[in-house]
Amino acid sequence: MARRILVVDDSRVQRKILASQIARSGHRVTEAGSGEEALEICRREAPDVVISDWMMPGMSGLDFCKALRELEFDGYIYFILLTSKTETAEVALGLDIGADDFLTKPVSGDELRARIAAGERILRVERELKDKNRLLKTTLDQLQSLYDSIDRDLIEARKLQQSLVRERFRSFGNADVTLLLRPSGHVGGDLVGFFQISASRIGVFSIDVSGHGITSALMTARLAGFMSGNSPEQNLALLQTGAGYGARPPDELAGLLNRIVLSEMKTETYFTLAYAEVDLATGQVSMVQAGHPHPIVQRASGKVEFLGRGGFPIGLVDDARYEVIKVQLDAGDRLFLMSDGITEAPDPDGRELGAEGLAGLMHQCRGRQGDAFMQSLMMQLDAFSGGEFPDDVSAALIEFRGRP
Template sequence: MGPGAPCRVLVVDDSKMQRRILSAQLARSGYEVMEADSAEEALALCEQVEPDIVLSDWMMDGMSGVDFCRAFRQMKRAGYGYFILLTSKTEKNDVAEGLDSGADDFLAKPVNGAELRARLSAGERILRMEKELKDKNRLLHSAQEAIERDLSEARKLQQSLVKERHRSFGAAEVSLLLRPSGHVGGDLVGFFPINARRVGLYGIDVSGHGITSALMTARLAGYLSGSSPEQNIALFLTEYGIYDGRDPAELAAYLNQLVLDEMQTENYFTLIYADVDLISGEVAMVQAGHPHPVLQRADGNVEYLGDGGMPVGLLPGAEYETFRTVLAPGDRLFMVSDGVTEAAPTDGEMLGELGLARLMRRSARLRGASFLDAIYWDVESHAGGALTDDISAVFFEFHGAKTAVD
C-alpha cells in the first residue's frame, strides 16, 4: 500500500455469490479488490501480488481459512498483511484457534456493511502504523550506520593521538598500551622528552565514556604535546634558553586550575605523571586519583608507590604531592588505568593490586610490547572476555644509566 494508492483487499470464499457481495461493497468504498475461490488459489495469487488485507471464509472445501492463514503468515512479504476471518463460529475455543493461526480480526457471517468498513478501517490504521514504523526504522538504521562510520573515524583519530607506541632511549625504553572498551574512550597515555637526560611519562583517565570523554582527551593531549614543547604545559623555558620540567605536583595543580577555568565541563580526570632521569634513574611522580604506579624490581618483586591524591578538575585549589623513587638497572615502572585493576568477571572479584602483581611476576621475563600484550590478555581472561572499561598503560624499562653514545 503505497502513498495515495488504494488498499488492496483479497476476498477468499468458495461461494461465488458471497465473493460478489463482498467485492461490490469493497469496490464502492474505494478498495482495489482481488478474488479467489479457494485457499490454494489465494496462496498462488499472493505469490504474484501482495494483498494488504485478506478477507477469508473459515469453512471452505480443501484448505480451511485457518490453515490458509497459517500458510499466509509463513510467506515472505515486503510488509505486513492484515488477515480477517469470516465465520459463524463464536465459541471461545474457535476464536482462540483463529488467533493462534495468525488472524488479526473476525467478522461474523452474514457480513454487515458498516461493521465491514469499521474492521477494514482498523486494519488500514494498523498497516499505516506498521509502514511508518518501518520507515522510521529505516531512517534510524541509516543514521546508525552514519554514526558507526563517524565513530570508526573518531577511533582512528583518537588512536593517532598516541603517535609513538614505543621508543628506545638506549639504556631505557618506554612502551604504551591504549585500548578503549568502545569505539572511543577516555584514556590517554604518552611520553615526551623534557631535556637531553629526562623524559616525562603520563597516563590520564577521563571520567565517563564515549565522545565527551574522547574530546577531552584530545584537548589534554595538546597540553602535553611531545612534538611542540612550546605548547606543553609540563615544560617551561629557562633563562638559559633550554626547557626544564615543572615539578609533578605543580603540574597537577596547574592542570586542575586550567581545566576548571577553561574547559568548564562536568568531566574530571585522574592522572599519573613521572619525570624520569635517564642517567641517575631518579623518578619524581604525582598521583592524582589514578591507580598506584607499580615498581617491579630486577628480581621480580613488586612495590606499589604513591598515596592516592585528588582527581584533576574536580575541586578548586586541590593540592598534590610529589613523591620520588630510584630505578636500578633491570627495574621496570608500570602505570595503568583503573580498567586494569578493576577488571572483573560478572559477579566476580576485581583483579586488584594483588592480582596485577601476580600477572606482572608471571610475565617478568617479557619486554616491551610483548609484556603489555601478555598483561592485556591476562586481564581480559580474568574478566571473562567482557572488559567494560578502557585499558591503558605506560611501561618503562630501565637498563642502566644513559651514556653519550645513547
C-alpha cells in the same frame, strides 16, 4: 468507509439476498458461485471482507478459507463463514483454519451488518497498525542511516585518537619506555605518552578522562596538546630556560592543569593523572598521583611496590594541592603507570582484578621486557576477564637498565 466485500455461495438466490443486504450499508459487493471462482477473484483484486458458505460442492468454504490464508496480500482479509453447524468442535476447526467469525443460516440482515461492522473495526485497527509500522520502519531506516554515519565517524575518530600515541616504544639508552592503549569502544578517554625534557630526563604520563565516548575523546585530544613532545612550547610540563627547556615540578603541573580545567574548559568532565619525571642518569623519579591508580615499581627481583596516596582528580576541587612522590630505580627495576581499566577489569563473575591481582600478573610476566611484557600482561588479563573490558585499558612502562 465503503469496503470491498466478496460473497461466496453456490446458491444464486442466497448470494443475491446477502448482496442486497450488504449493499444497503454502502459497501461494494462482488459475487462468486464457488470457492475456486472466489480464489481467482481474490488474486485479481483482494477484498476487505469475505462472506462464504461452508457447504459448497467442490471446494468447501473451509477449504477456500485455508487456501486464501496461504496467499499473500498487502492487507488483512476478514473472513466470515456461513454455516448451519453449531457444534463447538466444528466452530473451533473453522477458527483454527483461519475464519474470523461465523453466521448461522438463515442470516438476519441486522446481524450480518453488525458482523461486518465488527470486521471493519478489526480492519481499521490493522490498517492503523500497518501505517504506524510503515512509519516506524521509515524512522528506523533513517536512524540506522544516521547511526551508520556516526559509526563511520567514530571509527575514523578512533584512528585519530590512536594517532595521538605516535610512538609505542622508544629506547633512551639506559632506559626504555613502552606504551599500551586499548579503548573499550570506538573512542575512549585514556591517554599515555612520553616526551624528552633534556638529554638526561624524560617525562612519562598516564591519563584517564572520566566517562566514555566523544566528550572524553575530545578531552584527551586537548590534553595531548598540553603534554606534547613534538610541540615543547605548548607542553605545560616544560619551562623555557634560555635556549632550552626545563621541567615544571610534577605537583605544580597537576595544580596548573587543575586550574585550567576548572577555569578555562568549564566542563563537568574531569580526569586522573599519573606523571613521572625520570632522571636517566641517576634513576631518580619524581612523580605526582592525581586520583590515578597507584604507580607500581617492580624491582629486579620481581617484588612489587605500590606508590602514592591517591590525591584529587584534575578538574574537581578548586585549589587542590598535590604532593611529589620520589622513588629510586636501580638496574633492572621498572615503573608501571596504568589506568583503572586494568585493576577494575572484572572476571566473568564480576569480581575485579584489583591491585593485588595486578601484582600477581606482573609477577608472572617478570621475565619479559618491553612490548613482550605488555603483550604477556594483556594475555593474562584477557584470560582473567574472558576478553571483555568495560573500560579503556592503557599503561606506560619505564624500564631502567642502570646508571651509565
